[in-house]
Structure formats: C-alpha cells, structure tokens
Amino acid sequence: MPKVKRSRKRPPEGWELIEPTLDELEAKLREAEADTHEGKRKVEALWPIFKIHHQRSRYVYELYFKRKAISRELYEYCLNEGYADRNLIAKWKKPGYESLCCLRCIQPRDTNFGTTCICRVPKSKLEVGKIVECVHCGCKGCSG
Amino acid sequence: MLKDSYGDECKVCLRPFTVFRWCPGARMRYKKTEICQACAQIKNVCQTCLLDLEYGLPVQVRDHGMNVKDNLPQSDVNKEYFLQNVDNQLASSGKTEPGGAVGKAQAPSDVLMRLARTTPYYKRNRPHVCSFWVKGECKRGEECPYRHEMPTDPTDPLSKQNLKDRYYGSNDPVADKMLKQVSEMPQLTAPEDQTITSLYVGGVEGDINEKDLRGHFYQFGEVNSIHLVPAQKCAFINFTSRHSAEQAASGSFNKLVLKGHRLKVLWGKGQGSSGAGGGGKTGERSLPPVPGLPAALPAFDPDPFNLHGAPPTDPKATPTPPRGSSNPPLLPPPLPPLGTATPGPHHPLLQVCALRDLRRPNIMSTLGSPPTYQWIINRGASD
Numbered sequence: 361m362p363k364v365k366r367s368r369k370r371p372p373e374g375w376e377l378i379e380p381t382l383d384e385l386e387a388k389l390r391e392a393e394a395d396t397h398e399g400k401r402k403v404e405a406l407w408p409i410f411k412i413h414h415q416r417s418r419y420v421y422e423l424y425f426k427r428k429a430i431s432r433e434l435y436e437y438c439l440n441e442g443y444a445d446r447n448l449i450a451k452w453k454k455p456g457y458e459s460l461c462c463l464r465c466i467q468p469r470d471t472n473f474g475t476t477c478i479c480r481v482p483k484s485k486l487e488v489g490k491i492v493e494c495v496h497c498g499c500k501g502c503s504g
Numbered sequence: 505m506l507k508d509s510y511g512d513e514c515k516v517c518l519r520p521f522t523v524f525r526w527c528p529g530a531r532m533r534y535k536k537t538e539i540c541q542a543c544a545q546i547k548n549v550c551q552t553c554l555l556d557l558e559y560g561l562p563v564q565v566r567d568h569g570m571n572v573k574d575n576l577p578q579s580d581v582n583k584e585y586f587l588q589n590v591d592n593q594l595a596s597s598g599k600t601e602p603g604g605a606v607g608k609a610q611a612p613s614d615v616l617m618r619l620a621r622t623t624p625y626y627k628r629n630r631p632h633v634c635s636f637w638v639k640g641e642c643k644r645g646e647e648c649p650y651r652h653e654m655p656t657d658p659t660d661p662l663s664k665q666n667l668k669d670r671y672y673g674s675n676d677p678v679a680d681k682m683l684k685q686v687s688e689m690p691q692l693t694a695p696e697d698q699t700i701t702s703l704y705v706g707g708v709e710g711d712i713n714e715k716d717l718r719g720h721f722y723q724f725g726e727v728n729s730i731h732l733v734p735a736q737k738c739a740f741i742n743f744t745s746r747h748s749a750e751q752a753a754s755g756s757f758n759k760l761v762l763k764g765h766r767l768k769v770l771w772g773k774g775q776g777s778s779g780a781g782g783g784g785k786t787g788e789r790s791l792p793p794v795p796g797l798p799a800a801l802p803a804f805d806p807d808p809f810n811l812h813g814a815p816p817t818d819p820k821a822t823p824t825p826p827r828g829s830s831n832p833p834l835l836p837p838p839l840p841p842l843g844t845a846t847p848g849p850h851h852p853l854l855q856v857c858a859l860r861d862l863r864r865p866n867i868m869s870t871l872g873s874p875p876t877y878q879w880i881i882n883r884g885a886s887d
Binding site: 399472491492493 | 506
C-alpha cells in the first residue's frame with residue numbers, strides 16, 4: 361500500500377527535531393517489510409515489523425511522557441499521523457504493562473485457554489532457567 | 505488438555521476422530537491421540553502410544569504372550585465393513601471392555617507380567633530431536649524447544665518404527681527385541697535321567713522353614729520329603745513322582761518368592777541311588793568308606809569306553825550296586841597305587857567323598873560322574 365500523504369496541516373513546533381529519527385525508523389520498517397522470508401520460520405516473519413512498530417511508538421511515548429521534550433500538540437500530531445500507536449501507548453500508562461511488547465500478546469481471545477502470551481508471565485513465576493520467546497512478536501518477556 | 509472434535513484422521517482407519525492434546529509435564533513435548541477410539545479398543549491399546557493397556561507392551565509381544573491372533577481386514581471395503589460392525593458392537597457393549605480377539609482371550613500371562621514395565625517411562629515424553637541441529641543449522645540456540653542431541657544410530661532397527669506396523673503387530677522392531685529377550689531367558693530343562701524327582705531350592709533364608717516350602721510345593725503333587733540345609737541356605741524337595749517334580753520345576757522356576765525372598769529353583773543332580781538325599785537311605789549313609797568305594801565303581805561304568813554314551817538310566821541298577829560282582833579284577837589292584845603314586849587332585853577328594861554324607865548331591869555328582877572315574881581308572885591302569 362502506498363504511503364498515505366500527510367495532511368496539509370503544518371507540523372507543530374519542534375517537528376524538525378524529531379523528524380529525522382522518525383524517518384529513519386520509517387525507512388527501517390520499509391526495509392523489514394521488503395526483507396526476505398527465506399530461512400525464517402512461519403511465525404518469525406512478522407517479528408521485525410512488531411519490533412520496529414514498538415520502537416517507534418516507544419520513542420514518541422518517551423519524548424512526551426518521560427522526557428517531556430515535546431509539546432502536547434506535537435504528540436497529538438504524531439499520533440494522528442500514525443507515527444505512534446495510540447492503543448499501545450494507552451497500555452503503557454497502566455501499571456504492570458509498562459513495557460508491553462505488542463497488543464497481540466495481551467489478547468486472551470486468541471489463546472486456547474483464554475490467557476495471555478507466555479511473554480506476559482513474570483520471570484519470577486517462570487521456572488528457573490527457562491527461556492521463552494513468544495510466537496506473536498518474538499518477545500522474550502515484557503513483564504518484569 | 506485440548507479437545508478438538510473430529511480434529512484429525514485416525515492414522516489406522518483414516519476416519520476423523522476427536523483429538524485430545526496435552527502436555528504431560530514440564531520439559532515434555534505435547535502429546536496427542538493418534539488413533540481413534542474404535543481402533544484402540546479393538547486391540548486394547550492406548551490411543552497415543554499404541555501399547556497394551558494392561559501390560560504396556562507392544563501389540564506384537566502382547567499377542568504372542570497371550571496367544572491371540574486377530575486378522576483385521578486390510579483392504580478398504582472390508583475394513584469399512586469391519587469397523588462399522590465394531591462400532592455397533594462397542595456401542596452396545598459399553599466402551600470400557602477391550603474388543604477384538606484380546607477381549608475374548610483374557611488369560612494372564614506370566615511372560616507378559618515379567619516383560620511389563622513396572623515403573624513409568626517418561627523418556628518417551630521428551631521433546632523430539634532437533635532436525636536442524638542435527639544438520640548443524642539450528643539458529644534458535646537456547647530457545648529451541650527441541651532436543652539438541654544426536655539421534656540414535658540410523659542403522660539400528662529400533663530407529664525404524666512405524667505406527668501401522670506397531671498397531672497390526674507385524675515387523676515391530678521393539679517387539680522383535682523383546683521376544684528375543686524372552687527366548688534368551690534361562691529355561692529349566694528337566695534332566696534325562698527319569699529317576700531324578702528332586703528339586704534344589706537355593707537362597708532359603710533362616711525364616712523360611714520346611715512348612716513354608718511344603719506349603720508351596722504340595723500343590724504340584726505329593727512331596728516325599730524336604731531336606732533343609734540351613735548352613736548352605738538351600739533345601740531339597742523330593743517328590744514321589746517325576747511328573748509332579750516337572751510341574752513344580754516349571755511352576756516355580758524364576759518365580760518362587762517365599763516370605764519376600766526370591767528363591768532359586770533347580771533340578772537335583774542326578775547320581776542314581778542317593779536321589780539328592782532321598783528319604784532314609786540309611787544303609788548308604790553308614791557305608792564303610794574304603795571298601796564301599798571300589799564296589800560302587802562298576803555300577804557307574806559297566807562299559808568303560810562308552811564315554812559319551814547316555815548315563816545308565818535303569819532305575820534298578822543304581823540303587824543296588826552289585827558289589828564287585830561284575831568286574832572285580834579291575835578295581836582292587838589299581839586303587840592302592842593311585843593314592844600314593846600319582847598325586848592327582850581327585851584322590852583325596854574321592855576318599856573324602858566316600859566318608860561324607862551322601863546327601864550332598866553336588867559333591868557327589870562332580871565326583872561321581874563317569875568321566876572322573878574313567879580318568880582315574882585309566883591312569884591307574886597305565887601306572
């Protein structure tokens with residue numbers, strides 16, 4: 361699908377400071393999309409996409425909520441323009457979900473027993489030495 | 505556990521059936537039912553591992569042990585008709601009884617009991633070997649849920665198993681191996697000498713008394729006498745008839761357990777008259793040592809050159825040795841020089857044995873066997 365053109369609205373103040381990083385992440389995402397599936401398992405194909413998507417949303421989230429480096433307008437602009445995932449960021453604000461990897465991993469309807477993904481199990485609850493890697497996004501544990 | 509109605513086709517009859525899938529424990533692989541319930545019930549096997557439900561043995565071994573043979577149809581139309589009948593039968597009889605030929609012939613088998621595994625075998629629940637790792641291409645490293653081990657030798661027949669063969673009980677390498685073990689199990693062969701009616705019982709601990717032994721052995725036939733030798737931890741059971749002794753031997757060999765002790769059962773050693781301490785042969789016990797010995801010799805070898813021939817089986821010849829009647833000239837002269845001139849290892853023993861109680865069948869049999877005597881006689885004659 362071709363990239364949808366941005367709205368004609370002028371970007372708010374400070375956009376030029378974060379634009380190069382966002383463009384870089386955008387380019388990485390396009391590259392991951394075009395990447396070959398050769399030698400990958402079926403479930404592995406989408407892992408890079410999920411990873412870059414998480415990275416990009418995280419960048420915007422940190423700028424606004426943690427470092428408070430951008431204005432409210434610019435944050436809203438990024439969400440509207442699709443540079444960050446509004447729903448994912450909404451989860452990050454909740455306790456226990458501070459570093460959630462993706463929304464698929466907390467979707468109980470997708471699992472056999474109505475539970476969440478293995479990566480949502482805290483390390484302390486797992487048996488010692490067990491290495492997990494979830495099938496949805498390749499997350500190795502996002503629950504502390 | 506997951507239930508998937510009509511989730512897969514049965515690997516034997518190819519009809520869809522309800523698949524169950526579960527994880528048997530930590531660090532185990534997921535297991536699922538492989539064949540349908542009807543197919544499993546015909547053979548009385550597990551739907552997953554295809555082993556017998558009662559003994560946990562392969563179908564081929566189970567059928568061999570129970571002497572069961574059912575000819576399941578292999579062609580398509582016959583199979584469908586057969587399965588249809590089986591389905592009806594199972595629906596009417598209730599679903600817990602084993603079907604097929606196994607259900608009809610339920611006889612507990614001693615061989616199966618011995619072959620059956622008594623402890624659970626968790627090794628079969630381990631993950632499969634990682635085929636990528638074997639090729640040297642596994643990139644998952646530590647995360648890989650499969651086993652990073654080299655597979656067993658591919659030339660080993662045990663590595664070539666196949667579900668259908670295991671189900672039908674043909675060409676099953678595991679079963680072949682087990683049946684080979686069965687054939688190599690020690691067998692107790694009855695001695696040719698028909699006069700032997702006594703059994704040796706070893707490993708008789710102090711808390712086993714004559715009553716216990718009689719309590720076990722009287723079921724096979726009338727017991728003439730029982731001699732306990734506590735010092736040697738053994739006993740000798742004398743039966744009145746050969747038939748009951750044979751039955752007792754086959755019925756107790758390798759399976760006699762009294763008061764928690766596993767007892768060893770063997771045939772008594774054959775040596776003619778003494779009959780492994782046969783009841784009350786007092787005349788033999790008080791045999792004078794030196795003159796009695798040469799007298800007994802001719803009875804053993806009436807024909808000294810027939811070394812490999814059958815031992816004398818005439819029951820009447822042995823109990824009453826014709827004292828020095830058949831060939832007296834051979835014996836008295838050679839023996840005195842033997843004891844002095846040739847320091848052979850047998851002479852002291854020979855004399856000791858003559859002095860000994862004849863109830864010791866082991867010693868008597870080694871010394872009393874024809875070749876030993878033959879050797880002495882020949883040496884004595886040459887000297």
